[in-house]
Amino acid sequence: MSSHGIRDKVAIIGMGCTRFGELWDRSTADLLVEASEDSVKSAGVTLEDVDAFWLGTMDSGYSGLTLSTALKTRGKPVTRVENMCATGSEALRGAVYAVASGAVDMAMAIGVEKLKDSGFSGLVRNDPPDDGTPTETTAPAAFSYLAPAYQDTYGLDEQTMRDTLSHIAVKNHANGSRNERAQFRSPVTAEAVSCSPLVAGMLGIFDCSGVADGAAAAIVVRAEDAHKYTDKPMYVKALSIVAGNGTAILDDEASFASIPEVAASAQEAYRQAGIVDPRRELSLAEVHDCFTPTELVLMEDLGFSERGQGYRDVLAGAFDAEGDLPVNIDGGLKSFGHPVGATGLRMAFECWLQFRGEAGERQLPGPTLGLTHNLGGRPGRCVSFVGVFGSEKSA
Incomplete structure (x- = not known):
């Protein structure tokens, strides 16, 4: 129920x-x-x-x-x-x-x-004992699986995928450069992103969010x-959180071209908020771009793009600051940074500023409805949160 x-x-x-x-x-x-x-x-x-x-x-x-x-x-x-x-x-x-x-x-x-x-470059924690089935990989390695999975599912060549991921990084750094609270405030070029030192799979340094x-x-x-x-005031329209059961990581038929927990939490949030067409009804979206391929997959799981069309929409600028639906207008995890306990509230803070007309250089024209999305864990074994907030009460 x-x-x-x-x-x-x-x-x-x-x-x-x-x-x-x-x-x-x-x-x-x-x-x-x-x-x-x-x-x-x-x-x-x-x-x-x-x-x-x-x-x-x-x-x-x-x-x-x-x-x-x-x-x-x-x-x-x-x-x-x-x-x-x-x-x-x-x-x-x-x-x-x-x-x-x-x-x-x-x-x-x-x-x-x-x-x-902590003295370490990354999230440091001790995982509790388990049955040994979870994979032991770093976060960049786990999320790097999304890129080849998306390529294989939708028939993209490596250059198209590289261009798509670079566009996401360039967009978010450009947005963050207009945010005085962001960790990284310098714009980057697509060439710099594409040629950055590799971390895992095809992910380079500029494909990864900062430690903050x-x-x-x-x-x-x-x-x-x-x-x-x-x-x-900013009104709460919906709060939805889904915890996965961990079976996808063991399923040979599962594809990392989608994160089911995200799709499920999004659909529940839209039901609560009365949203039918999120791409057109939302004014902005703050999503969990821990790595560039994560944002690409999220565009489809959150219903902003049709399946297999997310990369086209990204390259067409649909989610840029001046696009159909601005995504991570404050820079996202990629540029704003990712202090874990603060990130979800930081996303709501951007909606707060936008609705009040206090976002400065990155202010959007007349925003009324915003979405925030957090992803905890990794593909195949994660939790997903979606919140919807508005500047006015529903009629």
């Missing part, structure tokens, strides 16, 4: 987001303080007004104390959550459902990650209370 959804029952009234990057001079606590202070300031409230907190972090803290000691809260509940790269979105989901249920009047969702201080520190936060209340705090 599908969920009933909570369309227009909850609204975001304030958000904050730090700069993402190699923030050697900032601690986890520093980032939490900055993001939370910016969010309450934009909402015109104080931390004392917040009834409960949801903290998302993968590896930068192991209880609610990570937040309560940083913010010096008094007698407030803090729930720490983790769901791989969908951690920030999971924190938002918890806060939103708490408000929608009537359990609290105001909640904060906040995500943070300090990856650079950062934090982002949101304050949510019941929709009927939103205008007490702001004249431009």
Whole structure:
């Protein structure tokens, strides 16, 4: 049975987001303080007004104390959550459902990650014991499988695939160059992307997202209370998350030209939000471009392109800043960076800025509906989150 959804029952009234990057001079606590202070300031409230907190972090803290000691809260509940790269979105989901249920009047969702201080270039964690069936590959290696799978499924030659992936990287770096909070702010050329040193399969350095520190936060209340705090609230239209059962990684017939969990979570989100044609109804989409072939496959799994036509739409500029549906207008993981616990909330933050007309150089004309998408894990064994947000209540 599908969920009933909570369309227009909850609204975001304030958000904050730090700069993402190699923030050697900032601690986890520093980032939490900055993001939370910016969010309450934009909402015109104080931390004392917040009834409960949801903290998302993968590896930068192991209880609610990570937040309560940083913010010096008094007698407030803090729930720490983790769901791989969908951690920030999971924190938002918890806060939103708490408000929608009537359990609290105001909640904060906040995500943070300090990856650079680990001393490793990549996500570092200890996987729990299992039955030995999961493959032991790095993230770049796992996602590199998407490119040849897509080529084989739709008959693309290697040059066409290379051109498609390079276009995605160039687009996202161009968008990020107009974002003062982005980790990487320099545009790149298709030649630089195509000729960058290889990491795994046909993926080069410029096909991979950055390793970053950062934090982002949101304050949510019941929709009927939103205008007490702001004249431009952002309404939650849908929240959908799907956890795969892990069998695809063992299925010889499965194709990495698609990620079923993404398609399933997207369809559920569209049902909740009442969206029939996402390519035309959405004003912008923030998707989990951890690697360039991931974004390509997502265009089809999210219903933005017909099956086998995603590469054509990418090359035609359909998802560029001036295209039919701007994708990762803030630079995405590729340029903005990917501090795991903060990424999902960072995506919602871009919708927040766009709806309020505060996105600066990258401001879109009159956006009204935005999508965020997180992918945690890897093809064949992952979780997928899709959220839909709007500037107005549905009629």
